[in-house]
Amino acid sequence: MKKWYVFILLLLIVVGGGIGLTLNLDADETGIREERSPVTSSDSLFIQAQSENSFQEELSARSDQNSPVDIAVIGSSVAEGQGASEYSQTWPSLLESSLNESAQSVNVTNFAVSGFKVSDLIEEGDVDELIQSSPDVILFETSVINSYYHDEPIEETNESIRLAADKIKEELPNAYLVFMAPNPISESMYSVVTSHLDFEEYVYETEQFITESGWNYFDSYTAWNRQMEEEGIDLDSLLDDGTHPNDKGYQMWFDLLNKAMVQA
Known part of the structure; x- marks a missing residue:
């Protein structure tokens, strides 16, 4: 026993x-x-850095100088305007037209490059070219669509964002910098990518990095998703090819940006 x-x-x-x-x-x-799971997006679509003006306050303060406010846009193809029938239908152009119609004189210059990650924008001199133009305001789309497509490690993506921000802050200490998420992409695009991270993880991980670094951030990705859910809109109806917005998509992007940042 x-x-x-x-x-x-x-x-x-x-x-x-x-x-x-x-x-x-x-x-x-x-x-x-x-x-690896993505952080939850903030309820606020425009996350304002502490001790800085709102976007509208910044525009108003600079408009008082009796000269046009120079706004620079940089990022990937969805900041450049690919997918629109013409450039006048893109969100940067719509923003410029709207601000000028509201008696706030602005010039918007677009430095975005199709297919580029933030690291490419730095290495190829596009960030330097933007800095040399001495803009008052910079809208920096994070280009994480390309980070996702090229399976760039998220740590490298965040480091490139840090390098770009540090370079801009050092060379243009008075410039008002706002980082911005890209638009959502169609589920059909996920099947052609072998990235270790989901696209949404790139969006929310970079959002967390940017906001914790104390920089302004507009969460256009979540703004799109909320608007589509509220109105029952299908994402593919807003995209030209599964990635780039069409005219309707760019119009919605501008409307959301305008509501969250300009009219807030």
Whole structure:
């Protein structure tokens, strides 16, 4: 009896240890998944940096100088305006027209480049070209659509954003910098990408990095999603090719930006 008792006891220990090991491995795997899951987006669509004016306050203050406010736009193809029938239908152009119609004289110059990540904008000199133009306001779309397409590690994406921000802040200390999320992309585009992260993870991880760094941020990605849900709009009806907005998409982007930043 004692031998059988000892054998059963040893068997229980081995099996129990195996279960414990499995549970520990599962816990570790869960931990990895939790680290990779995207942060929850803020309820506020325009996250204003502490001690800085709102976008509208900044425009008003600079307009008082009796000269046009120079606004620079930089980012990827969805900031450049690809997918629109003509440039006048893009959100940067619509913003310029709207502000000028409201008696706030502005010039909008677009430095965005199709297919570029933030690291490309730095390495190819586009950030330097923007700095040389000495804009008053900079709207910087994060280009994470291309980070996602090229499977760039999120740490490298965030580091490039930091380098760009530091460079702009050093060279243009009085410029008003706003980072901006891209638009959502169609689910059909996910099947052609082998990225380790979901596109949404790039959006929300960079949002967290930017806001925790104390920089202004407009969450156009969440703004799009909320608007589509409220109005029952299908995303594909707003996109030209699954990635780039069409005229209707750019109009909605401008309307959301205008409501969250200009009219707020």
